Amino acid sequence: MNSPTAPAAAPATETPTTQSQLQMVDGGIHFDGVKAVDGVSITVRSGEVLGLIGPNGSGKTSTLNLLCGMLRATSGSIHLDDRDVTRMSMRHRARLGIVRTFQSGRVFARLSVAENIEAAALGGRLRRSAARKLRDEIIDELGLGAVAAAPASSLPAGQIRTAAIARALATRPRFLLLDEPAAGQNEAEAVDLINTIRGFARRRSCGVLLVEHDMAVVMGTCDRLHVLDSGRTVVEGKPPAVRKDPQVIEIYFGKRY
Ligand SMILES: Nc1ncnc2c1ncn2[C@@H]1O[C@H](COP(=O)(O)OP(=O)(O)OP(=O)(O)O)[C@@H](O)[C@H]1O
Ligand SMILES: [Mg+2]
Structure with missing residues (x-):
């Protein structure tokens, strides 16, 4: 068992603190003519939680799958720091520390x-x-x-x-990709779970990409937000600025507010 006096900020199993980034440049994937992701550039940095949000069918899961290698990009490229991983298998990427979880929980x-x-x-x-x-x-x-x-x-x-x-x-991921990890939970439970993951990841310099549909949940848990609509980037920035963005208000809140 851990000593109760062990400082939370310095876990014994901490991975080396190197700044790292997982990046997609102008990435796209088409399914039978449907442009699920269409020229999206997105960067996740170690130690941060980047929230990926957008309406149903906007390309969030597909973007996550392009980053982890579950889907192969039909255009653009994916990079782990200086390494081009665009054609690398999901298994190989997982060995490099790009790890995805599944909604059903494996x-x-x-x-x-x-x-x-x-x-x-x-x-x-x-x-x-x-x-x-x-x-x-x-x-x-x-x-x-x-x-x-x-x-x-x-x-x-x-x-x-x-x-x-x-x-x-x-598995000590360098980048953890989560697709709606708090599905089915209420807002308070979701915020609690994501903040716990965030604390854990920060102490180990792990970057987190969080797909989450609930704006209230991402506002309180993410360092930055990237908004998609119809497979394209609408805006990226800090949560308060994104929330005020007129395009986001129109496409994301328009139906509800
Ligand atoms: N394997 C597939 N074959 C055909 N079309 C697909 C496939 N996967 C996704 N799509 C289509 O691509 C678009 C984006 O889907 P995606 O699942 O990435 O969206 P999403 O933002 O994760 O949606 P949700 O909020 O419903 O989870 C949708 O139009 C979807 O129907
Ligand atoms: Mg999805």
């Missing part, structure tokens, strides 16, 4: 939550003692203590998703 159902997290840490090439230390830090920080010994299959859907995020964090 865990080993028969393993306990703690075992799931430890297995992910070992898969991330930590030695067993370090893997266990990181496992305990993650369980503590994500508030999974009460269910750590329970089989993952016994958890409700929301906690399975949190356990899947815990597994992703255990």
Whole structure:
């Protein structure tokens, strides 16, 4: 177990603090004539949470999938710092630290939550003692203590998703890509989960791309926002400025306000 006096700002399993960026330049993907993403340039920097928002079908998930390699760009390029990863497989990109989670939450159902997290840490090439230390830090920080010994299959859907995020964090990603991680939760729960991920990622210089449809949730949790509509960038900037942008008000709030 961790010492209660261990400073939260300096986790023992912290990865080296190097400034890094994951970038798509003029990226696009077309599906049978539908331009799901059309010339989008987006950069996620280590230590920040970049919120990717926009109406249904605006290309958020496709953009995330282009960055992690689940989709191959039909135009433009993707870079991890100076390295061109445009044609690199998702698996290869994951080995470089570009990690995506899935909305359904992928865990080993028969393993306990703690075992799931430890297995992910070992898969991330930590030695067993370090893997266990990181496992305990993650369980503590994500508030999974009460269910750590329970089989993952016994958890409700929301906690399975949190356990899947815990597994992703255990691989020590340089960039974590989250597609609506708080789906189904209320606003307060969503803000809490995302702020927890944010704190964890910041202390380890991990960059986070957060796809989230709820403007209220991204306002309180993201360092910057990137807004898409019909596969194109509308605006990027700090949350208060984005919220005041007339185009954002029209396309994002127009229907609701
Ligand atoms: N595999 C696919 N085949 C065909 N069309 C697709 C495919 N994936 C996405 N699209 C289309 O591309 C567009 C963008 O979809 P995408 O899922 O990226 O949007 P989104 O912003 O994530 O939407 P949502 O808020 O509903 O999750 C939509 O018109 C969608 O129907
Ligand atoms: Mg989506």
